[in-house]
Amino acid sequence: MASSKKIIRKKDFSLLQRMYLPEIFRGLMTTFLQMFKPKITHQYPEVRFHPPASFRGRPVLVEEQGVERCVACGLCSRVCPALAIEVQASETDLEKERYPVKFEINMVRCIFCGFCEEVCPEEAIVMSNEYELAFSSQEEAIFGKDKLLIPAEKLKERLEFLKQNR
């Protein structure tokens, strides 16, 4: 269809148009005007981007009063499309009965889909605003509880966001 369509070209340009100059100045104008607008370029790593609450950074475990909220139900592990999460439950004397004795997220596998956060019955795993993930080995990319546990106070923004968008 497209090939059969006749291409019509304007043949008689005016003198100004043939000189190109007005258009060049118009373009340069746009460039110059940018100098007076606020900058959006960050001087990374000196200046870092602070993502909004809706941002899905690396998943973390919420810690309250020194204990993880997680009850090691393994639903995040089951729902994870990339099989990034491994949980081993064990019994605790606390009221919640069980806790994760091992909780590992393989950050090389994680695709930041947020399903784990969505499925969690305890709001114990949430997507944080951390996006700086670089590893020098596969082993280093497996985050255990030591790296995953973050106090609830530091995750206020995300928890508030989840509450509003339930």
Next chain:
Amino acid sequence: MAKITIDGIAYEVDPKLTVIQAARDHGIKIPHFCWHPKLSVAGNCRMCLVEIEKMPKLAIACATQVAEGMVVKTQSERVQKARNAVMEFLLINHPLDCPICDEAGECKLQDYTYKYSIGYSRFNEDKVHKPKRIQLGPNVMLDVERCIMCSRCVRFADEIAKQPVLTFTQRGDHVVLTTFPGTQLDNPYSMNVIELCPVGALTGTDFRFKARVWEMSSTESTCTGCARGCNINIWVRNNEILRLTPRQNEEVNSAWMCDFGRLQTFKDVNSEKRLSGPLMRKEGILSSVGWDEAIAAAASELRLFKKSEIAGLGSAYASNEDNYAFQKFMKDVLGTKNVDFVRHLKEGDEDAFLLRADKTANTRGAEEVGVKPGEGGSNIDAIIQGIKNGSIKALYALEDDIAAIPEIAGVLSNLELLIVHSSIQNETTAAADIVFSSSTYAEKHGTLTNFQGRVQRIRPAVVTLEQDRALDGFAMSRWDKFASHNDRWGRPIKKDARPSWRIVSAVASAVGGKMKFNSADDVFREISEKVQAFKGLNYQKIGNTGVMSKTASRAVPVV
């Protein structure tokens, strides 16, 4: 025979049956909680309500006997409404803790909630709170909040285990399942209530919180705890056995198994004392060697002795295949007639139900495949005597901790050569000159013959170093299917062990004999050709529930 119609289709059924049994026999599933084919009828859950024509009200299918001309509807609108109502009542006080409940994934209440409930709750009030985490007995934990008062466990304790210690106290929504004061649920079959429980109220102390059920693979096998050979499923995650559950077999174990078999028989497979490959005594110390070296050494050492100086002990713990290959090696290749095995009878430690005094799985099979003295050869007593007086100088022992037996332990130091197959370190391996690490029952194909003469299969559920879960046709969980090199769970510990029949064949070939077995199937094929008891059998015929060997008189049914 009575003619009845269920959901518009006519059937001829035994008039002694109840509606639920008749329907079940014809593949029609009527939902139920309290009814169980092996227990008496209680009729208290009301889930099996069906519509029967000419009856004014709905009737419970579990307690209604079929009658000539009966017309049953299991799917009518009235029935469905009643089911919804029953489900709603049951769920009023049932906690919403499926995520932390061990039963989730194999829970009747959960399944029926998806199938038969309205899908939402109209109940805004507080649920009743009841005792949680109660130790009912050494192996069973109770969470009363989850209990739906079906009374299956109560009836099991009364009728099957014959230890009537469970009962309900209180009334209405305050009903509590409990043991009578001063008693606990500690009979040898107590853990069967865990599978019986349709919800997660009763859980096993041992398996509690170990894994979610969907993370494991299950493999059909046979319990090796005693000569009964209960049919079991082996549940494995990350190449580790986490639990055993009974599998129904009317001829052997009905639907039950004992706590000993369930808890103790798999501990050796996961044990930290497992051997990691063959060992050989070098300058007085047992040290790790390669398979080829150990096999060559065993062969050259055995050649140094006269036929009559060698004795072989098979094992009632090993499979028919292992024992057959072993006795063939001893009698045909080495030419000795001193072949026997140790019986492990614990007189008195048995009951009229499942437990047998013979604590080994394959005494009958070992005898039948030929682990017995040849003409003029020594039996076990004569072998011990022979070792004592020096006429027997070399002993080859299959998968059995013979050094744990005082009479044998005392004479082992007289031996010039002791070759042992074992899966774990024990007193026998400590005394041995050459140790081959053998596969456990959960790592190999094979057959066991129980005390009735029933030949039953064991199947590998745990991979050893030389096996591959996918390539060798093992049961696979989702984790097994998708593991890659960068997952910690994809790198399970694999033991360097081989099935005994394979080790024996390799040693036999090294000695110069002719034994070419490539698989357990090969060995069994030869057994079925050469041994009368196994004539005409093969792995296909044995299947999941086993077949009687040709020498078995008749089936001994369970209770």
